[in-house]
Amino acid sequence: MIKALLLTLYTLLSASNSWAAGKSLSSADYLNIAFEGTPPAARMIWLSGKTREAYTRIMGHAPSRLRQAYWRSNQRSVWILETLGKEQLITAAFTIDDGRIHEARVLAYRESRGWEIQQDFFTRQFSDAALTEETRLDKRIDGITGATLSVRAMKRLARLALYLHQAMEAGS
Amino acid sequence: MNKYLLTTLFGLGLTGSGHTLAATDDIEALRKQVSELSERLDATTQLFDNGSSSTPGKTTIGGYGELHYNKLNNQKDGGSDKKELDFHRFVLFFGHRFSDTVRFHSELELEHALSKDSQCSAKDTDSDGQLDSFNCPDKGPGEVELEQAYIEFDLNDRHRAKGGVFLVPVGIINETHEPPRFFGVERNPVEKNIIPATWWEAGAALSGQLEMGFSYDLAMHSGLNTTGYDIRGGRQKSAKAKADKLAATARIKWTGMPGLELAASVNRQGDLTQGAGAQEIAATLVETHAAYELGSFGLKALYAKWDMDDDGTAAGKDEQSGWYIEPSFRLTPQFGIFARHNIWDKQAGDGIDSEYKQTDVGFNFWPHDDVVIKVDYQNQTVPNGKDEYDGINLGIGYQF
Numbered sequence: 082m083i084k085a086l087l088l089t090l091y092t093l094l095s096a097s098n099s100w101a102a103g104k105s106l107s108s109a110d111y112l113n114i115a116f117e118g119t120p121p122a123a124r125m126i127w128l129s130g131k132t133r134e135a136y137t138r139i140m141g142h143a144p145s146r147l148r149q150a151y152w153r154s155n156q157r158s159v160w161i162l163e164t165l166g167k168e169q170l171i172t173a174a175f176t177i178d179d180g181r182i183h184e185a186r187v188l189a190y191r192e193s194r195g196w197e198i199q200q201d202f203f204t205r206q207f208s209d210a211a212l213t214e215e216t217r218l219d220k221r222i223d224g225i226t227g228a229t230l231s232v233r234a235m236k237r238l239a240r241l242a243l244y245l246h247q248a249m250e251a252g253s
Numbered sequence: 254m255n256k257y258l259l260t261t262l263f264g265l266g267l268t269g270s271g272h273t274l275a276a277t278d279d280i281e282a283l284r285k286q287v288s289e290l291s292e293r294l295d296a297t298t299q300l301f302d303n304g305s306s307s308t309p310g311k312t313t314i315g316g317y318g319e320l321h322y323n324k325l326n327n328q329k330d331g332g333s334d335k336k337e338l339d340f341h342r343f344v345l346f347f348g349h350r351f352s353d354t355v356r357f358h359s360e361l362e363l364e365h366a367l368s369k370d371s372q373c374s375a376k377d378t379d380s381d382g383q384l385d386s387f388n389c390p391d392k393g394p395g396e397v398e399l400e401q402a403y404i405e406f407d408l409n410d411r412h413r414a415k416g417g418v419f420l421v422p423v424g425i426i427n428e429t430h431e432p433p434r435f436f437g438v439e440r441n442p443v444e445k446n447i448i449p450a451t452w453w454e455a456g457a458a459l460s461g462q463l464e465m466g467f468s469y470d471l472a473m474h475s476g477l478n479t480t481g482y483d484i485r486g487g488r489q490k491s492a493k494a495k496a497d498k499l500a501a502t503a504r505i506k507w508t509g510m511p512g513l514e515l516a517a518s519v520n521r522q523g524d525l526t527q528g529a530g531a532q533e534i535a536a537t538l539v540e541t542h543a544a545y546e547l548g549s550f551g552l553k554a555l556y557a558k559w560d561m562d563d564d565g566t567a568a569g570k571d572e573q574s575g576w577y578i579e580p581s582f583r584l585t586p587q588f589g590i591f592a593r594h595n596i597w598d599k600q601a602g603d604g605i606d607s608e609y610k611q612t613d614v615g616f617n618f619w620p621h622d623d624v625v626i627k628v629d630y631q632n633q634t635v636p637n638g639k640d641e642y643d644g645i646n647l648g649i650g651y652q653f
Contacts, residue, residue, distance in 0.1 A: 105410065146302040168313045168348055191353075193405055193413060196462055197508045206511060223511035226544045227429050233622065 105189045108161050111174045112152055115159045115184070123150045132248045139216055139240045140164065149245060157183070158249060160242040166192050166231040173235060175207075175242035180250075182210045185239060195228030198235055207235075212243040315346035317431040317652035321438055325631070325644035332640050340366040344400075353407075360401035369393030398490060400453050412461030418491045421452045422460075422470035422504040423518040423540050425555055432650020433625040436581055436591035437613050439646060443575035443597045446609075447557045448540065449485035455494060466509020470518075476500035477536075478527045482570035484559060484599075487525060498523030498533070512546040525561065536561040551581040551591075569603030590616045591629075610634040615646075624651045 112120035125148040128136055137143045152159045161174045169191035176183040185207035187199040197203060203225060210220040218240060224232040319342050325335040342364055349357040403417025420428045426440050427450040444450040456474025463469060475494040479487030489495065500523060506516040520538040524530070542555035558574035561567065575597025583589040593613045600607035615629025627648040635641040 147298050148302060168315065168346075169350075193356075193358075193460075196468075197466070200466065200509075202466070202509060203511055221548055223548070224546050225508060225511065226514035226546065227508075229434060 106186065108172075108174070108188060111161070111186065111188060112159060115157070115174070115176045116152065116154055120159075121152050121154045123152055125150055126245060126249055126252065132245070135216060135244050135248075136241065139244060140237055151245065151249065153249070158246050160245055161188065162238045162241060164234045164238055166190075166195065166234050168192065171198075171231060171234050171238075173238050175239060177242060177246045180211055180243070180246065182207045182239060182243065184208065185235070187235070190231075192231060195225065195231035197225045197228055198231045203232075204235075207239050210239060210243070212240060212247065216240055216244055218243075311350045313346070313348045313350075315348070315653055316344050317650065318343045319432045319438075319648055319650035322647040323438075323644070324646070325642035328633075328641035328643060329635075329639065335642055335644075355407075356405050358401060358403060358405065359399070362398045362400050363395060364398065365393075365395035367393040368395040368397045400451065408461075412459065414457065414459050416457045418453055418455045419458060419472075419474075421454055421474070421502055421520065422458070422472060423452070423502060423520060423538065424448045424450055424557065425542050425544055425553060426450050427452055431652040432627075432648070433617075433619060433623055433652055436579065436589065436617055436627075437593060437615060437629050437646075438627045438648035441577055441579070441593060441595055441613075442609070442611055443555065443557065443577045443595045446485060446597050446599060447559065447573055447575040448538070449488065452488060453491065454489075454500070455491040456499070466507050468506045468508070470502070470504040470506075472502045474500055474502070476522045476527065477525050478529075480526050480530050482525070482561060482567055482573075484573060495527035495529075497528035514544045515542075517541040530564060532562075532564050534562045534564055549583040549589075551579075551583075551589075553577075553579040553581075563602070567602060569600040569605060569607065572602035573597075573599045574601050587619045588616065589619075590614075606636050608636065609639075623653055625649070 109120075126132070127148055128144040128146065133144060150161070156179050158177050159174060160177070161172065163170050163172045165171075170189075171187065171191070172189040174184075174186050174188050176185075185204045187204065190196055190199050206220065206222045207218075210218045210222075213219050218236060222232070222236055222239075318340070321337070321339050321341045323335050323337050323339070327334050342362060343366070344360060344362045347357075347359045347361070351357065399418060401417075401419055403415045403419045405413055405415040407413050422428065424444045426435060426444045427448060429435070430440060430451065439445075440450060454472075454474035454476075456472055458470060458472035458474075460470045461468065475489060475491060475496050476498055477484060477487035477500070478489050478495050500521060502518060502520045504516060504518040506514065508514050518538070518540045520540075522536040522538075524533040525536050526534055536559055538557065538559050540555070540557040542553070545552045554577070556574075556576040559572065561571040561573075563571040575595065577593055577595040579591060579593040581589055581591035591614070593611075595611045595613070596608060598608040611631055611633045613629050613631045615627065618626045620626070625648075627646070627650070629646050630644070631646065632643050633641045
């Protein structure tokens with residue numbers, strides 16, 4: 082039985098390392114992709130006043146920082162945000178065009194369960210999502226069994242990215 | 254224009270220039286001040302933002318718990334009703350991150366609120382030299398249990414290994430049983446009686462992601478220990494567990510579509526008696542399930558079956574099986590209804606009627622995502638002469 086298990090293990094490890102989707106991606110690499118090789122300099126938006134209130138309402142807690150970085154070129158903005166899943170941080174990037182999510186991507190996932198949220202079939206659901214007046218997403222996002230907390234975290238980050246994009250536009 | 258006027262005008266011009274120059278100097282000084290203040294503010298904010306962080310500490314604490322009220326009437330003639338208020342589970346998680354690739358996870362549980370040692374007397378009722386009858390009159394109703402305590406290592410981006418005490422990768426509720434995450438006050442009777450959830454063992458395991466939405470778990474661990482085909486009673490709970498014969502579990506899971514999980518597990522026991530029986534009794538559990546969430550609609554279905562060697566004393570217990578199906582619907586994000594039909598048989602290997610059925614209907618109310626209030630009604634159909642509990646269950650639960 083042990084030999085069979087070891088052989089199975091070797092086969093699994095050898096076969097699966099080439100799969101590209103779901104691997105961690107650095108923020109710099111993501112920005113290069115989002116801005117086609119020429120990312121703009123980072124800017125800052127203050128998380129104060131109404132923005133702070135909206136942040137608290139969306140995330141369920143007040144922000145732990147005073148400002149949030151973002152990158153903007155023309156109508157496109159990119160937000161790289163983090164929040165707690167079950168026990169570890171999830172880092173996700175959101176590219177927003179004209180007030181709608183163009184792409185959502187998990188840059189780093191550190192939990193041992195719920196890894197499925199990194200897969201394209203899950204993040205693709207966020208494409209074209211916008212914010213309602215109640216700061217909810219205007220699209221249904223189907224969850225992943227056993228990853229409820231991670232899915233919830235991604236939805237909150239998506240709402241936050243869209244809200245901050247609106248606040249940035251209003252400030253401009 | 255006379256000289257006086259010219260002089261006056263010239264003087265005024267000089268004075269005006271002086272004022273203009275002074276105003277310009279003031280503005281320039283103010284600009285410089287604002288610029289300096291802006292730089293200092295920027296530096297201070299940066300310092301603050303760098304110092305504050307949403308990163309959790311290396312050590313984390315979590316938990317869940319649930320209080321139950323069971324008001325069940327026993328339909329058996331002369332049978333006792335079950336009317337209880339019970340803090341069924343109080344669970345704490347402790348975790349620690351040693352590095353980005355090595356972490357510790359644990360789960361400590363107190364069941365039924367009070368665990369108390371007592372003086373026990375023991376007897377050898379069948380004169381075989383083994384103590385087999387224990388009387389512990391002052392023993393508390395509860396137990397303190399170490400359900401999980403393992404170190405996990407990331408082998409690479411996709412695969413990980415762990416060693417310690419962990420939940421056996423089988424079923425739906427065995428690994429995901431925080432109260433806000435399932436319908437019904439009590440855990441479903443099929444997984445409880447057949448799998449038997451909650452089931453944990455000590456050993457080593459590998460898990461990881463494969464292509465196209467597949468993932469796997471492989472585990473080698475301590476086995477069950479029972480001489481009476483009592484699967485649930487055979488859980489050794491990693492407490493000085495006899496390990497004459499180990500056991501192994503393998504699971505394949507597919508989550509390649511949002512909301513859908515399909516999985517199948519196999520568990521193989523080398524010897525249920527751990528060397529204590531007249532002969533080795535090998536056993537195999539096969540389990541398969543589907544769990545689907547599409548918007549507000551949910552559906553779960555599970556089937557599990559044990560096949561065991563028969564040493565001549567099984568009397569049908571060498572085959573035990575069960576299944577259930579559970580549709581659910583969230584009328585609002587905070588309120589959901591469900592129904593569940595369960596069938597299980599712990600003596601399915603003979604022709605005697607030993608099948609249990611239970612139907613549950615009820616609702617969950619989530620005042621917060623991590624808090625739930627539950628109400629359900631259960632109705633049982635049981636073999637002749639067995640306790641048959643019908644009635645209402647109420648519960649409140651939480652997780653953090």
